[in-house]
Amino acid sequence: MTDPVRPLRVAMIGHAFMGAAHSQAWRSAPRFFDLPLDPVMTVAVGRDAARAADAADRLGWAQSSSDWRAVVARDDIDVVDVCTPGDTHAEIAIAALAAGKHVLCEKPLANSVAEAEEMAAAAASAAERGVRAMVGFTYRRVPAIALARRLVEQGRIGEIRHVRASYLQDWISDPEAPLTWRLDKEKAGSGALGDIGAHIIDLTQHITGDRILEVSAQLETFVKERPTADGDRGAVTVDDAAVFIGRFTGGALGIFEATRFATGRKNSIRIELNGSAGSLAFDFEDMNVLELYDASEPAETAGFRRILVTEPEHPYVEAWWPPGHGLGYEHGFTHQVVDLVNAIAAGTDPAPTFADGLQVQRVLAAVESSSDTRTWQEIPT
Template sequence: MTTPHSPAAPGADRPLGVALIGYAFMGRAHSQAWRTVEAAFEVPPIARRVIVGRDEQAVAEAADRLGWEEHATDWREVIAREDVDIVDVCTPGFLHAEIAIAALEAGKHVLCEKPLANDTAEAEAMVAAAEAAQARGQVAALGHTYRRVAALRLAREYVERGRLGTILQVRAAYLQDWLVDPASPMSWRLRRETAGSGALGDIGSHAIDQVQYLTGQRVTAVRGRLATLVPERSGPDGPEPVTVDDAAWATLELSGGAIASIEASRMATGAKNQLTVEVYGTEGALRFDLENLNELWFLDRTLPAEEQGFTRVLVTEGSHPYLGAWWPSGHILGWENSFTNQARDLLVAITGGEPFSPDFADGLALQRVLDAIIASDAADGATITL
């Protein structure tokens, strides 16, 4: 085990050094966040020290394109550096546990992309490392970025203020269509040993996280079904079996008595990146669609019946969550802004200003839900209690 370094104190004589592990899709999004966070928010100064990837030429090109001071191919050497304070893990899921645990043991603050791990055992080991690190003043943060979409943060505030009354039911669906074509090639996302699960863990985890985040309730029992709609795809050495789900459905029982239904699919023709959430309570209801991410729809049931109806709230006012750091009233934000908001929240947590949520313990709780849905499917849709 590496002897942990003391995490850098905010306001020290140098910027907080960031290392990014991974340079593909999520690495690009996180790079954008680290480039823009200081321009949008008042946060401790940072330095984009180094980006890490296995391919020397590709990661060198990524460093130039994405604005990193250096590149490297050995993440173990990078996390040992004294000028690196924050390790941002954007690798495939099967690498999360090893890298995040090593970074925490080396005294670094860690931001790990969701889902936390590929199974509950890995997530438990990560939480143990995080608890030890937190006792040393480190932050172990989980990257469920949609919690930083302003409209969804506002939805959470509506629920917390009691605008919906008692929550009765929730519907959440995350639908994509990038695997509809059976000729789409094999990838690491379609192998259980690298991805853990398919649509369920990749995008279904977002739907489940929003159910728990918006309601403030935990999942206590699940009934789930999974489907692999294209069982074989072309790999580098010929046809390979797809060993994860293409689509998932589940009914969730929540700790406060509400019932939720979730759906996740990468086979939903015409749905490009469609996360929809509906929350229904005794006094009101909310609707959100990621494809219109600046809008929140609210129905106030306390109004006279003839005045009731869903009202469109354009979430672009300076008083709305995060918006004061961005543009004048009415100017919309984009998908990438939520990553910058997330980087802001991490830096504030490092200064001790406010805790970061979700943390690794939240990731473990979500992983148990994912594993329970998989177990329910294996048991022909039986109820699994958490």
């Protein structure tokens, strides 16, 4: 922080759960990492002017607005951070890229493959003009996950044969939980599959470095009607849960589950990879730990080791606390900001790109189609 750094002026569209996480990330990143640009939390945007003003005040943005189009057009904005529901991602992100703004867009990239294709095309075109686009699969930046990726790249577990991944929540396991917009296909696009299944699709592809080739899936809506706000009952039009099996480009068998009905599991993202030379296991309910089995160890002392991913040698960790002082959920968002700002300054494309987001969208579409048609579906490349 010895030299003055240029400001990077950010506008955030949307200020709910994701908005709070992104705000903390923009605020914290320059305090712990040496950034080549200085993020300025310029304006927070929401549909309702009063609520946007309150949110800007609470979340620490200098200004607020209820007109995202005007904000996206402002000369004094460098980055547009899209934290709105999925049905608005395409319009906002494409407009922002067209206006020459770098874009960070929450996942899933869009509510349909068609929209995602448009967005990826816009991002590719923008990239030629030096404008960057990134999709917010933040779990990639949990240090234990980043370490898993590093170890796979180093060949520590060899050729991967098995990928098993689940994302388990239980927040609507009670049949009397209310009918929210998240259970409405028009607005949410998808249920558990798109909301949380998208994460394990991205994570397993990211860690393995492979793509999912084909899937056979079953979606399920366990509770088909729920109470509405007006005291009536309405139809749930998205999936409560999705299970699927598949194959990765590298030959591994995959097995996946995403559900909001895993009673007692709150935000359990479990990933295990078995390779010819070792295995890796992760559970977000113990997020500062990565388990590694090294098959080259003598049998007498081989075992899954519990790596506490809090050492300076671990990804992102040196910037934080001494060994053993764990990080929390929101730190992944801070690391995302760090990587985005570094990429912008370096003039390189940050990952995951919109093309990566589109590919995840295609897997989601294949899963849905497989369940509908009860056939195996290939994922187009």
